Amino acid sequence: MRFRNAILFVALAVAWGSAFTAIKAGLEYFPPVLFAAFRYDLAGLLMLGYAVYVTDQWVPRSRADWIVVGIGGSLLIAAYHIFLFIGEQGTTSAAAAIVVSLSPILTTGFARAFLPEERLTPLGIVGLLVGFVGVGVLSNPDPSNLLDPRTVSLFLVFLAAAAFALGSVLTRRFDDDLEIETMEAWSMLLGAVLMHGVSAGLSESVTDIQWTVEAGLALLYLVVVASALGFLIYFDLLERLGPIEINLVSYAAPVVAAATGLLFLGERPTFFTGVGFACILVGFALLKRDALRDEVARFNGTPRQSD
Template identity: 25%
Template sequence: MTRDLQSESALKAWAFLIVLAIVWGSSFILIKRGLEVFSPGEVGAFRIVAAGVFLLPLSLPRLKSLNKKQVKNLIIVGFVGSFIPAFLFAKAQTQLSSSLTGVFNAMTPLFVVVIGALFFNSRITKRNGIGLFIAFIGVVLLLIVKEGSGFGTFSDINVYAFFVLLACACYGLNLNIIKFKFVELKPVAITAISLTLVLPLALIYLFAFTQFSFKLLHVEGAGIAAGYIGILGVVGTALALILFNVMVKVATPVFASSVTYLIPIVAIMWGVWDGEVLLLGHYIGIAAVIFGVWVGNRR
């Protein structure tokens, strides 16, 4: 009986891992589709609105039990864990392919380590350091790939990649805040409440300072594009985070973190399917990033 239960838990863990990799790996192509009609600000804001509204039933009953310090920290989590990255990813993909954005996103676990060491008294191990160095080399290679001539110089850097890296830094800060500041709250509650707290700002920005409503009513294809962003918010942000938290309970943290290595693969598959061209230099850089992240996260 025990062996059957272990087998069932392992099967569930693998199922969660594959679903999460597909969902999160597909986020970048959904952003790309949304940008065909909407501006980066509109994509980012509507993503937060969709996720926040979907999670309201989970967050509203829990708001009354929070103290002022928890509310303050949850607002910070809402901004660095969801709000700011949503805008940064959308801005990056105006000049960066969805597949490469997915690869750069794999740097998140290493930013968790670096920010934890800088601001939360965590320790960087030798293995972390080696992984960081390898992944850094991969990022540099991806930044200087030049079409038709292998690698260029630093003057050829696509600066929009730094929007993704900044988003990864935000995620790294967010995960450290959750780890050290929210021992008493469950991850699902943290996600739901933090999104609810930044929801009003996203709504105000979206409907008062952008042309989202006008485009939705008057621009051809806007409804479909909004649907893609809605899926991104509800499935790729809200449901995926809940699913990840469930997976952590039925699997080890190391196994759960392995989704990081699968997300770029899914993103690349979507990108190639959509006609994006990756050069040899890109594949070398991609391999270095994924290998570096793997080395840096081994236990």
């Protein structure tokens, strides 16, 4: 069982890490927001079909159900991908993946603000700050030109991570009965509609697309591998491993993004990329130290020692 889980974990890290490279490749041919909208037009339909197949409730019913879908569609899908796709135009796949890996840290910060039962210890606050330092090191801004394209791009990716983290927290405030597959499917479809609206507002057009083999492969990869297959693996592992171990995918994905970015796009990670990633990883470990210790004890089959 552990061997199977390990294989699926690696497969998910590969699917989601390489998605950053596929996005970067596809941005050569698609307007950014329209590219993201097309991805979730197709992925949403695939996920809805899967929800119909595996759940008894594939349509939201209650007011709370629709509120959760609204949050998911507007923040987890639309805002996240609008900022990510626009931002990744000016940075590398690895750098984008590393900034997005800040999401679990930001989620803890938002949870402290919006969920009364959540508390941050002094060491947890240090972890939050170390994560932010990691983003600062990664961006390595020029003090004389803080609005250079790369810094602005990384800031947009940071906003993507923040939107995803905020959406993750807000969905926990509502007592809904939605199956996760149903929530994901309708959120994807709503997010796609919102992104088409933003795309039109930005004057993006289908005529701006360069339909090449590479463009088609990038879109197909994002729809089938990163979205449909990736979420199927995610649902399976979430049930088997729980949210803490699943969060660790966020820290395996940048390694995959760096490798695939180097292999397919010739992107070379810098020293600051590595140091920034290390800081974010340390910040996550400080924030989730108790949960990580519990997971290690459970993996080893030993009871946790009391403090």
